[in-house]
Amino acid sequence: MTDSTLVSTTINGDSIEFACPNDETLLDALRNRVGLTGVKEGCGTGDCGACSVTLDGRLVCSCLVLGVEASGREVGTVEGLTTNGELHPLQEKFIEHAALQCGVCTPGFLVAAKALLDKNPDPSETEIRYALAGNLCRCTGYDKIVRAVQATAKDMRKAKKKKG
Numbered sequence: 001m002t003d004s005t006l007v008s009t010t011i012n013g014d015s016i017e018f019a020c021p022n023d024e025t026l027l028d029a030l031r032n033r034v035g036l037t038g039v040k041e042g043c044g045t046g047d048c049g050a051c052s053v054t055l056d057g058r059l060v061c062s063c064l065v066l067g068v069e070a071s072g073r074e075v076g077t078v079e080g081l082t083t084n085g086e087l088h089p090l091q092e093k094f095i096e097h098a099a100l101q102c103g104v105c106t107p108g109f110l111v112a113a114k115a116l117l118d119k120n121p122d123p124s125e126t127e128i129r130y131a132l133a134g135n136l137c138r139c140t141g142y143d144k145i146v147r148a149v150q151a152t153a154k155d156m157r158k159a160k161k162k163k164g
Contacts, residue, residue: 009070011036012080020067026060027051029067030077038078038107042136049135052108053077059115061134078107081114089152090114097148101139108135113149121157125150 002021009016011034018033030036030053039062042050046061053062054076055069081088090110093099100106109132116123116131123131128149129142137145 005068005071007068007071009073009075011070011075012077022066022068024067025063026053026055026065026067026070026075027062029070030062030075033067036077036079040104040107042104042108047136048105049108049112049132050105052111052135054111054115057115057118059112059134076111076114078110081110088114089155090117090149093148093152093155094145097144097151099140099144099148105135105137105139109137109145113145113152116149117153117156121153121160123149123153 002023004019004021007018007020007029011030016034018029020029020033027039027041030039039053040050041063042048044063046064049061051062052059054060055065056073081091088110090113094106094110112132112135116128120127125146128146132142132145132149
């Protein structure tokens with residue numbers, strides 16, 4: 001039997017504790033211990049991006065990180081994009097631009113796109129494509145996804161100008 005560790009972390013702004021086997025991936029811990037099933041396993045080798053989350057604000061493939069490594073750190077998942085039942089603008093634009101089909105890759109794309117927009121609110125198409133290059137989609141092609149991210153960035157900049 002594998003040893004377990006009590007992991008104390010923050011996930012999507014909430015303090016969470018869970019027992020985690022020392023050899024379990026963050027992907028499996030999020031899905032099986034915490035119940036956050038938006039994180040998807042596509043390849044299990046860090047090649048597809050379906051399991052993308054942020055760890056202390058940095059985009060990572062959760063299939064390549066051990067769950068115990070989240071202790072004392074901040075994890076962000078696709079579930080954290082929705083606030084008080086309201087979709088994040090990225091989620092709205094993915095729907096509006098039909099930037100999803102089967103949905104397996106969508107959570108990873110959303111997390112990666114949000115990480116990009118948090119750092120760069122006005123990315124070029126090339127910057128968007130580069131930031132999303134670690135995420136693979138077999139259904140939609142990438143143009144609709146890129147257009148959704150561009151539209152989100154534009155709307156978020158407009159909203160920020162109106163506030164400030």
